[in-house]
Amino acid sequence: MSDALSGLGALAHETRLAAFRLLVRAGPNGLAAGTIASRLGVGATVMSFHLAELTQAGLVDSRRDGRSIIYAANYKRVGALLDYLIEDCCQGTCGSRANTTKEVSHETDAR
Amino acid sequence: MSDALSGLGALAHETRLAAFRLLVRAGPNGLAAGTIASRLGVGATVMSFHLAELTQAGLVDSRRDGRSIIYAANYKRVGALLDYLIEDCCQGTCGSRANTTKEVSHETDAR
DNA sequence: TGTATATTTCTATAAATATCGAAGTATGAA
DNA sequence: TTCATACTTCGATATTTATAGAAATATACA
Numbered sequence: 001m002s003d004a005l006s007g008l009g010a011l012a013h014e015t016r017l018a019a020f021r022l023l024v025r026a027g028p029n030g031l032a033a034g035t036i037a038s039r040l041g042v043g044a045t046v047m048s049f050h051l052a053e054l055t056q057a058g059l060v061d062s063r064r065d066g067r068s069i070i071y072a073a074n075y076k077r078v079g080a081l082l083d084y085l086i087e088d089c090c091q092g093t094c095g096s097r098a099n100t101t102k103e104v105s106h107e108t109d110a111r
Numbered sequence: 112m113s114d115a116l117s118g119l120g121a122l123a124h125e126t127r128l129a130a131f132r133l134l135v136r137a138g139p140n141g142l143a144a145g146t147i148a149s150r151l152g153v154g155a156t157v158m159s160f161h162l163a164e165l166t167q168a169g170l171v172d173s174r175r176d177g178r179s180i181i182y183a184a185n186y187k188r189v190g191a192l193l194d195y196l197i198e199d200c201c202q203g204t205c206g207s208r209a210n211t212t213k214e215v216s217h218e219t220d221a222r
Numbered sequence: 223t224g225t226a227t228a229t230t231t232c233t234a235t236a237a238a239t240a241t242c243g244a245a246g247t248a249t250g251a252a
Numbered sequence: 253t254t255c256a257t258a259c260t261t262c263g264a265t266a267t268t269t270a271t272a273g274a275a276a277t278a279t280a281c282a
Contacts, residue, residue, distance in 0.1 A: 106138020
């Protein structure tokens with residue numbers, strides 16, 4: 001759950017969410033830090049900071065390729081976060097894509 | 112996507128995530144603010160602050176019942192957030208529960 | 223080797239969030 | 253009415269995050 005917390009925190013920022021979406025779409029090949037920065041229109045320093053946050057949360061990985069550092073989504077970790085949200089937070093009852101037919105019993109008293 | 116951002120931000124805090132999980136489990140009847148606070152061991156002021164954040168993000172609703180204010184998960188909004196994450200951020204490719212068999216084409220160049 | 227490129231790390235500062243006690247509001251009950 | 257309960261809002265302070273430029277590191281290439 002601490003993983004979930006840091007994952008949520010990592011995605012809870014405009015620039016990071018945008019970068020993350022680029023990376024998910026880019027696929028396993030990933031994108032260079034500079035490419036992400038210029039596509040999002042942010043400076044290298046700020047991009048580096050945010051990519052570090054995403055990395056620390058485990059949502060993306062990085063590797064060096066020449067002068068560039070290539071970031072790529074860590075699909076396994078992202079999936080784990082989604083699974084946590086769907087199962088531990090929603091008991092599988094929320095969402096259309098996320099939804100599975102499953103019986104859930106709730107508590108009855110609001111106090 | 113701004114909804115998603117505020118939803119993620121709302122969940123990205125230990126106390127709020129814990130409160131949210133209680134509420135999801137409590138079902139439509141919800142739980143009184145004081146109940147949540149005492150179950151989580153936090154003060155009324157702090158709880159109120161965090162419940163307000165969750166409310167503002169649309170993840171929970173509240174209603175008054177006598178002296179209590181009852182909070183309940185807004186399953187519809189939560190589901191929408193999950194759907195956004197699964198479809199817009201993962202293209203339906205991440206997670207086991209979240210996963211659906213779907214062909215996805217990625218970009219080929221990392222630069 | 224020297225220079226340019228790509229990116230990170232450092233340092234300072236700014237901005238957003240969180241915490242806590244005190245005061246305020248709404249409700250119920252004596 | 254008055255008192256107690258359940259919460260929220262306010263105001264001050266503390267803490268965490270984010271931004272930006274300068275300096276540092278790593279690689280490539282002439």
